[in-house]
Amino acid sequence: MRFLKTLIWVTIIIGLIVFAINNWGPVSVRLWGGLRLDTKLPALVVVAFLLGFLPLYLLHRTQVWRMKRRILTLEGNQRTSAFPPPPPASPPPSYTAVDSI
DSSP: OHHHHHHHHHHHHHHHHHHHHHTOOEEEEEOGGGOEEEEEHHHHHHHHHHHHHHHHHHHHHHHHHHHHHHHHHHHHHHHTOSSOOOOOOOOOOOOOOOOOO
C-alpha cells in the first residue's frame, strides 16, 4: 500500500514538473481596482490548488482529531463504568421430540 501511495505522489510531481516546463510563460491576471498581477502560469495553478485544498484539508484533520478524542473519552468511560458487564447468554434449552400416540 505504501508503494502505491509513493507511486501516485511521484506521478503527480512528475506531471506538475512537465506542466511547469511546457507552460512557463507569463500570465496577466486582472484583480480588483484595476490591479494586474503578472506571474508565471505554474505558480498561479499551484496557488489556486492550495486555496481550494488547504481549507478542506484542515477541516478534515480537525474532524479526525475530534473523533479520536471522542472515541478515547468513550473508551475511558466504558472502562470505568459502575455497572458490571452482563453475564454471558445461556444457550437455549434443547427439546427432544416426543412421539405422539
